[in-house]
Amino acid sequence: MLELQDVHSYYGTSYILQGVTFSVSEGKCVALLGRNGAGKTTTIHTIAGLHKSKRGSIRFKDKQLQSLSPHQISHLGIGLVPQGRRIFSSLTVKENLTMSARKRKANDGRINWGLEKIYELFPVLKEREKNLGTQLSGGQQQMLAIGRALMTNPEFLLMDEPSEGLAPVIIDQVGDIIIKLKETGLSILMVEQNIALACKVADEILIMNKGKIVWNGTPDGLMKNEEIQHKYLGV
Numbered sequence: 460m461l462e463l464q465d466v467h468s469y470y471g472t473s474y475i476l477q478g479v480t481f482s483v484s485e486g487k488c489v490a491l492l493g494r495n496g497a498g499k500t501t502t503i504h505t506i507a508g509l510h511k512s513k514r515g516s517i518r519f520k521d522k523q524l525q526s527l528s529p530h531q532i533s534h535l536g537i538g539l540v541p542q543g544r545r546i547f548s549s550l551t552v553k554e555n556l557t558m559s560a561r562k563r564k565a566n567d568g569r570i571n572w573g574l575e576k577i578y579e580l581f582p583v584l585k586e587r588e589k590n591l592g593t594q595l596s597g598g599q600q601q602m603l604a605i606g607r608a609l610m611t612n613p614e615f616l617l618m619d620e621p622s623e624g625l626a627p628v629i630i631d632q633v634g635d636i637i638i639k640l641k642e643t644g645l646s647i648l649m650v651e652q653n654i655a656l657a658c659k660v661a662d663e664i665l666i667m668n669k670g671k672i673v674w675n676g677t678p679d680g681l682m683k684n685e686e687i688q689h690k691y692l693g694v
């Protein structure tokens with residue numbers, strides 16, 4: 460569904476993505492792990508059109524994404540849950556959700572995400588719909604960020620460190636939500652630092668180091684491979 464082929468990207472003269480190749484099949488969740496500065500967020504931003512690649516191909520279904528704007532990429536069905544949630548602080552919970560609303564294009568039997576469906580998935584957001592986004596706890600803000608992305612009715616979700624700054628019990632809830640979303644048919648690429656969360660939800664793990672994918676395998680394969688965990692994840 461999503462395929463990156465030999466993608467290279469720079470910040471000024473800094474060479475960040477150094478030939479990234481991987482793919483995510485429909486309905487699967489792939490987790491991208493790696494140390495700070497490995498290039499994980501740059502990968503997500505490059506797919507979402509927030510950062511332009513210099514070379515290589517990024518294909519979503521039958522479309523090449525490299526020359527498209529973030530807005531056009533979002534319209535193709537790729538939703539983004541950004542690092543640090545980026546909730547709009549002067550808007551209420553409800554406004555944060557409705558501002559991104561877009562109807563599902565095809566009648567493909569999938570959930571048509573709207574306010575009611577989001578409130579079903581996250582009842583706490585209904586309770587707090589009149590609160591400003593900033594009045595929510597970290598976990599509630601993460602739910603709002605996920606809800607806001609779902610309101611665009613994406614077929615593919617990019618999630619950048621959904622566990623960041625959350626208590627273990629909330630991380631567990633976020634994991635359960637990601638599993639539920641996968642069950643609705645959504646395909647997911649998730650950047651994570653939390654190995655336990657990644658292994659709980661992902662079908663495949665990719666490890667990035669210095670702008671390259673250096674390992675890929677199953678969650679089980681990673682859990683059993685202490686050498687790789689130590690070498691690239693500092694465990």
Ligand SMILES: Nc1ncnc2c1ncn2[C@@H]1O[C@H](COP(=O)(O)OP(=O)(O)OP(=O)(O)O)[C@@H](O)[C@H]1O
Pocket residue numbers: 470473475493494495496497498499500501502
């Ligand atoms: N806007 C920017 N301008 C210049 N360099 C940047 C910029 N954003 C990131 N970098 C650099 O690019 C490299 C990759 O950063 P990136 O954020 O993609 O890493 P990451 O794997 O997501 O790590 P983290 O977990 O810390 O976010 C780092 O060396 C970082 O300092």
